[in-house]
Amino acid sequence: MNELLLINCSSNLVQAFLDLGCIVESLHVRDREINVPAKLAELEFDPDVIIQQESLGRRVLLRGLHELDCIKVFWSIDTHMNLYWHGHYGDLFDCVLTTQKKYVPKLKNICGAVVKWVPWMANTPAVTGRFEVLPHTRREFDMTFVGRVTDQRRSRGWFINFLKLNYKVNLVEGLTYPEMMDIYGKTCIVPNEALFGEVNFRLFEAAACGCAVVTPNVSDELEELFEVGREIEVYNDALELKENLDRLWQKPALSGAMGLAAYERVLKDHLPRSRAESILRIVKDINKHRVGAGRAELKLCLSEFLLGEGGDPHVNWDVLLKRLLSLVKSEERDAALLRIFARSEEKYLFMEMVRPYLENRLCSTDCYFNMTASLCALKLDMWEVAKHFWYAYRIDDSHESIAKPEDNVHLLLLWGDSALKCGIDIRPGVAFDEIKGIPSCASDCYFAALHLNPSDNDIYRRLDSLFRGVTGAEPNRLGFLSHLSLHFPDDWRVSAEVGITSLKVFRLQEGLTELANARESAVRAGKERFFKRKMEMEVPSYLNYLN
Structure with a gap:
């Protein structure tokens, strides 16, 4: 090799x-x-x-x-x-x-x-010896964050506001790679923030420059990359982030030792070699x-199709359509074609493709295919066709157990629940358009239903349940919870979730206020011990804060 x-x-x-x-x-x-x-x-x-x-x-x-x-x-x-x-x-x-x-x-x-x-990897000049790794006592910046702030990333904005409110932080963006590494080489502490709970470039870049990195506790794999507490520090919420930053800020010798340990770990384990x-x-x-020619072309076409649906402007849809039509018939190919026909409002082509299913000459038990056919039909205002694929999917179930779709919202919820059971839950990296889009997963179905019925608390609960525990989805979840808290102001559990989620998106004061309200509601309801147990399990830093 x-x-x-x-x-x-x-x-x-x-x-x-x-x-x-x-x-x-x-x-x-x-x-x-x-x-x-x-x-x-x-x-x-x-x-x-x-x-x-x-x-x-x-x-x-x-x-x-x-x-x-x-x-x-x-x-x-x-x-x-x-x-x-x-x-x-x-x-x-x-x-x-x-x-x-x-x-x-x-x-x-x-x-x-x-x-x-x-x-x-630490793909950086710092590990090639082209510049000196400075001790923290000689570094220009106590704390630096390098990264773009946009309206699309609300959590990043709250993170920056948290840093500005509590520290003298050097905020920079739009740097070239050498410029960024030069800034890190002059910085003691680098607080990190991740988009979807990933181990990101910033961790390796800052560690390679001898910075003390405080990074989200995204998964166990972090401990395989760096020793937590000695080479890096981690946090689960704004209280833990502040506690770690305060300690490193107040003790330059500690931040220097951590930065040096991280740098040495990079040299040992994280170089390109x-x-x-x-x-x-x-x-x-x-x-x-082994992949045959036909399968290879299908996978290339599906990759191109999904990139196009995700907003990639470089997809040539006319060429892609011809390539898909030239392939052997399959559910994967047909699902892509149905979505293309529905998005372009090609009712005739859509009906030609689904007719064998409507006439029971073909059938499918696949959730994604039936959901696609049903919701494409819904997009084209073909209610009876949309229902047909729902019933076709449930054909093996008892008649009494099959829910009968009442309207568009109900059908979307039925498909959302079914997709969720099949593990087709969310699609990170793709922004769903509730007006123009065709749902492809459970969250899309729920968002489309919410767009049609924005006052339905049950949909908010479904979305909250779906996104609970999904790192990076906290800003959306905070919106669902805030809506529910307005309708259920005395439910301490909802208030507690709002407070916990606020802390996870760096809204420190808002989170503390909401948790104080939740505690009062729990006391009034005789549930204080349950509130404390929830805090112990999910935000132990809050109990430390109270003490």
């Missing part, structure tokens, strides 16, 4: 493979599709392994992988944002690597390739995942 074709891999990783004695051809491409066999013929190169690193800008799809006999590897970098299409695309490869360990089982459920965890060695070990034991 010595000859490698590297596609869009970071330059430090390419160099690491070279340093390990590999023969490397490295390509950096921006074309939407690359015909890999043709490119290899052009290069006159016959690799043992092809490794594609996910491009975070314009998406690049590889064509012709099924024609090659070498090992093919895809490194999913932003799995937490792109799982919705990486499952299909990953099927073209023998192995899919993900930077997020908790997504390994999720990828395994939707992808036929071998799935392994390979974390991100470490990742290259891990990848080479993995590919040695990989069995090839």
Whole structure:
């Protein structure tokens, strides 16, 4: 496994493979599709392994992988944002690597390739010795946060407001990579914030510069990367974040020791060479995942389709439609076509595709296919067709147990509940348009129903239940809970959830006020011991605050 074709891999990783004695051809491409066999013929190169690193800008799809006999590897970098299409695309490869360990089982459920965890790396100048790692006593900034603040990321805005209110923090954005690393090299403490509970680049970048990083406690994998309490510090809510930042702020020797320990851990375990060695070990034991030409084209088309539905502007819908229509009929293909026809209001084409099902010449037991057909019909104002696919999905159930859809909202809720039971819950990375969109998961169904009936408390409860515990969904959940608290002001449990969620999105004073109100309501209801038990389990930092 010595000859490698590297596609869009970071330059430090390419160099690491070279340093390990590999023969490397490295390509950096921006074309939407690359015909890999043709490119290899052009290069006159016959690799043992092809490794594609996910491009975070314009998406690049590889064509012709099924024609090659070498090992093919895809490194999913932003799995937490792109799982919705990486499952299909990953099927073209023998192995899919993900930077997020908790997504390994999720990828395994939707992808036929071998799935392994390979974390991100400290891809930085700091570890090459090109500049000095300063002791904290000589650093210019006590605390720095580098990152964009937009209206679309309310939690980031609240995080920044929390830092500004409590600390003298250096806030910067729009830096080049060298500029960012220079700033980190002059900073003692870096508070981190994550989008969807991911282990992100900022952790490695700041640690590689000897900063004391205080990062969200996103998962157990953090403790496999850094020693918590010695190399990094973690938090679960605004109270814990403040407690950790205060301690490091007040004790520069402590922040300096933590930064140095993190830097040494980077040198030991998180350089590009470490990742290259891990990848080479993995590919040695990989069995090839055979995919036929038809299946490969289907997976490419579905990847393109899902990117387009997710808002990618580079999808050529006319070309994609022709490619899908040329494929052998399957539920996966037909579901994509039905969604395309419904979005473009092609009623005739839609009806031609569903007619065999309406005439009972074809049937499907798949939740996603039936939900798609039903809700596409709903989009086209075909109520009877929409109901048909609901009943078709429930055909094996007893007549008495099948709910009868009463209206659009009821049907959306029925599909939302069914999708949730099948594990089709949410789709991170895709913003659902309640007016133009066609639901593809439980949360979409509930949002569409809420748009039609914004006063239905039961829908708010469904959404709150769905997003409970989903890291990154707290701002949405806070909205659902705030609505419920207005309608149930004496329910201490709702007030407690509002307070806990407020603390998780860095609304410190609002969270403390809401928890004080919840405690009073619990006392009036004779439930104070239940309130305390909830705090012990979910926000022990609040009890420490009270004491």
